[in-house]
């Protein structure tokens with residue numbers, strides 16, 4: 001789909017999924033305070049209200065392009081988890097890693113216009129392919145000095161993806177250029193996906209502001225430690241936010257098709273249907289989410305439908321309550337894929353999104369402009385993207 005031979009999107013290395021699945025998920029409690037600090041700091045920096053104008057702007061509604069805001073916010077916050085404060089503050093890295101995904105998509109589209117046998121020539125006529133090569137150099141410039149520094153001074157080792165990947169890498173994967181390139185590829189897996197979800201959710205909330213009060217109440221009453229941080233358990237207890245995230249994703253999943261696989265040899269299903277070797281398969285994630293057998297009244301946006309379901313199934317043995325969680329990956333809920341390759345970063349993504357939405361709701365009121373509809377998604381091939389020009393009006397809740 002992404003013409004990986006030329007765009008480099010896609011890899012056979014298992015290092016990244018293994019590290020995300022094992023170390024990131026194990027160390028989430030250590031990563032979370034850093035993430036919450038970065039969310040708060042970055043919202044302050046990215047949303048144009050400074051310490052003085054905040055008060056003057058109190059009564060003014062300001063137009064915010066939420067799609068652009070979330071792209072930068074998620075890139076900065078996720079980079080903190082990738083490589084610590086230095087990487088998240090490295091502007092060249094942030095810009096290059098954001099550009100990497102755009103170049104990859106655009107290059108893939110242009111390459112598709114060339115016959116397979118001529119693509120190796122065609123790549124030289126595509127500026128985005130050249131830009132991708134340059135982006136790898138920028139990634140190496142940003143990341144290799146961090147690895148060098150950590151080798152010399154062991155106290156600089158941090159709980160981040162860079163450390164875990166380097167520690168776990170074996171053989172050729174220990175090459176620092178390889179590690180830098182792999183971190184660039186994580187940005188592709190993590191930014192675009194994790195930014196789309198809160199963008200769509202803010203569009204939904206702005207269009208249905210009656211949900212703000214219960215969500216805000218839940219966020220503000222979450223238990224906090226002495227540094228005002230919410231724990232993994234605290235985020236898990238935000239069941240209303242979890243539910244509306246899942247409902248928003250049910251209506252507007254980033255990918256219409258997930259669980260994409262190539263069948264290597266003839267495969268017989270339990271009903272006798274044979275899938276021939278070399279068939280490319282995928283599951284219609286969005287259509288499954290609209291199946292009325294699984295979701296009663298599927299066309300109604302029922303923000304808290306999963307809260308009710310969780311409570312209702314707590315005493316039932318038919319549908320485990322865990323299936324109603326944002327992060328659950330099961331045949332009725334395929335936004336994160338399914339099976340042993342289901343997205344391992346979804347637990348981090350869930351907490352990152354909750355921190356972002358909670359923090360924004362606690363600082364701003366929001367609504368759509370008069371007469372405006374919720375920004376519609378833009379569908380391209382199997383992608384279902386938030387509208388690139390989608391705007392929401394923000395207003396400060398209080399002067400600080």
Ligand code: HEM
Pocket residue numbers: 016017020186189190191193194197254255258259260335336337338339340341342343344345346348349
């Ligand atoms: C809302 C945010 C996210 C969504 C919707 C999402 C979605 C997906 C999907 C659909 C897959 C393919 C699963 C399959 O084929 O069965 C996947 C795989 C993957 N995702 Fe995510 N993802 C998100 C966030 C993240 C984050 C934050 C990270 C990294 C920290 C990440 C890392 C990965 C990796 C490494 C894989 C490959 C897993 C493997 O091959 O075993 N994702 N993701």
